[in-house]
Amino acid sequence: MNFFTRLILTTSYVTRCEGVSLTLRRKHSLGNQQIRVSKQKRVALGNPEINSLTLSQKRDILALDTDNNTLKFPTIWLRDNCQCPACFQRHSQSRTIDWGKFDFGVKPLSAKLVESELTIEWSDNHRSNFTLDWLIERSFTEEKRKLFRNKIYRFERTTWGANEFGKYLKKFDYKSVLNEDSTLLNWLESLTKYGVAIVTNVPAKNNSNKILTERVAFTRRTHYGEEFTVIAKDGTTNVAYLSSTLPLHTDLPYYHYAPGANLLHCLVQSQGKGGESQLADGFHVGNYLKLHEPESYKILTKTLVDWSDVGHENGDHFHSLHQAPVLCEDEFGDLVRVNFSQPQRDSHFNAPLEQVILWYEAVGLFTKLLYSPENNVTFKLAEGDILTFDNLRLVHGRSAYADTTGRERLLIGCYLDWDEIYSRIRVLRKQLKRSKEMNIEQSTRNLHQLCLSF
């Protein structure tokens, strides 16, 4: 049975200009209130054609009926999102209704649709107007929700094993990223989709990496500073600064707010063997476990592990701690973060004993898969490369190396947060779309000019 038990009040309508007006007057009725329009006079709005406006019995839902569908809107949401200058400030794109004084019991008294504009009179003596385009863009269907989530809020991801890596690893010229918005967008989209991309031809300067982050937004600072130098050091408190093998890990899992993306600028590479970068896609392996080893997956998503870092940098001491699983899911059960680091896992393990035993079994399997040739890729960065990768998704490592006299392997790293990357992608997409539309307009004008001149 339809959500609405309908009570048709009237079929009258008024034609204005080339459109149709649908008026709905308040009735103290137990049934729903609906106005139908004749088929010939439907309001055409791109895809849907609106047949009628319907208000639910409680006056809490307003429905726009089309032949195939009913677009429903909560009336309280409509009032809350009134677009008039008193309720919404256009230049700050902000709602200005003060909730301290808002009537949460507000109801529509009447609603009418004139051409493509919906007008509602409210019980708090207010009137709101909405264009149908605006409403349709915000419709409460599952399809719209998914679209928003996958295209605007987050972007599509493609996970990979070793076989696909070569196909997915894209390279972007540093100067081009700095100077062309389209290359900047392509790099960030590649980084988002595959979790990895290389920026090439980077000047051998200490601040080249920082300049790149500032092209996006700004460098994410941590207790290691804004930039960190990866060079063999004596007496370090971080194992990354040794020339021995650096096993697969994610950076800074002991931060509740772990850095989103890692940018490693290779200034000096070691000669001969060693110093290779290793990567594996933690989401790819995690999803494999979810499918084939669901018990292990469950343990890795449910067991809180104590990630920690105790040390000092430039004389400043820190003691960071974060309790989180190896595999972190969002509300939809999708993986959103991998925490993985042998050196930076505390010897305190605050989980029940039996669970800890199962956790070691599961993490053993996860580790084996991360290191297996099916999932693990090894390559050597060239001098002038910036390896950029998703630190919440990929694990990375490095094989041991030996410095030769006068030639010390040197990487300068820094971080970018996903909040800033996503924001930049949204802005760039909008700007590039607008500029494309303007180019088309300009081309049309040019063509028109050309035609006239013949």
Next chain:
Amino acid sequence: MNFFTRLILTTSYVTRCEGVSLTLRRKHSLGNQQIRVSKQKRVALGNPEINSLTLSQKRDILALDTDNNTLKFPTIWLRDNCQCPACFQRHSQSRTIDWGKFDFGVKPLSAKLVESELTIEWSDNHRSNFTLDWLIERSFTEEKRKLFRNKIYRFERTTWGANEFGKYLKKFDYKSVLNEDSTLLNWLESLTKYGVAIVTNVPAKNNSNKILTERVAFTRRTHYGEEFTVIAKDGTTNVAYLSSTLPLHTDLPYYHYAPGANLLHCLVQSQGKGGESQLADGFHVGNYLKLHEPESYKILTKTLVDWSDVGHENGDHFHSLHQAPVLCEDEFGDLVRVNFSQPQRDSHFNAPLEQVILWYEAVGLFTKLLYSPENNVTFKLAEGDILTFDNLRLVHGRSAYADTTGRERLLIGCYLDWDEIYSRIRVLRKQLKRSKEMNIEQSTRNLHQLCLSF
């Protein structure tokens, strides 16, 4: 029934020096392996007295039996946390075992306890030693887990309503915070516990606030920069920069990584009425709902809301989005973050329609409670105050004001992240404890010297 079904192998023991050695040799036995020591020869370790070592049948759990308790440890965890120089680097406080080569099936071959040191021989030809203090500190009991969580990982919180606010609001002298570690710690502990504290006597300089954050760690940057100036501005894209009422809100809910603590330095306060700060404890109100309005609480913890910010700052455009509930819980069902901002909630609401209607009812109730005199406090900052508060817990607002000629209300704000605050608290507690112990030692030495001189 006890988790261990015991098979006592031997009761022999060897006395060495003033201690007791407990040896356990590998037996291919289906039962558990246990060694008992006579009551007279127990190993005394502060509180517990160890009666015996027990290895479970699968050799996956090692138990230390006392009269009152059994301390159990997963053997794989023991191997993973071997403290020898090959497995653990002391100065970086890091595990150096390479998991790429680790045997996850490793088992103990034998274990012995000499005085307060446990020695284990492993199936991977390795030997580990652990002191009993180290083990007891890491025992897998629920009590230890809670202690670690509430004393080391996180710290105790006291939520408040308007009646308690005056009692809990502490003030700290700026110079003292900068110069004395104990005052710095007291301020941060107060901020953590009550979610609010005021730093007073702050020099009227633009960078006073930044200096304060650098005393803790560093300023958290956002797309509004490292610092933001709250002054009435024309043509702003942020409603905080208007002189009208600023309704209760949390800052930057549209960041996945929302800034942890807010620091608002009042340089110029408006004369006459208006410009008052408003605060309410979102956790206090949230917990009230949990107890008295569980359905509303559930809706507010489960409904994903679209928080957004579209605008520009210093010519740089941004479009931030974050989907999260108003009330966010951790894995234990404790509140960890409040998201609340009318202007910065998107008109897109990506939740099912029926849930949206219930959400408005619930958020209406939450809002009413936040604004109610039982929960809401109003006070006027003095010039030279820095209001510091937990931005993930408290909501804040400001009453409308009017600038007088030549006197424009001016606040400079910046943020600190909880990752850095917690880290600083842990470091300070350790340092102050050590310095206290050293002072006691010094006093004892002085006293001894004094006695000798008589």
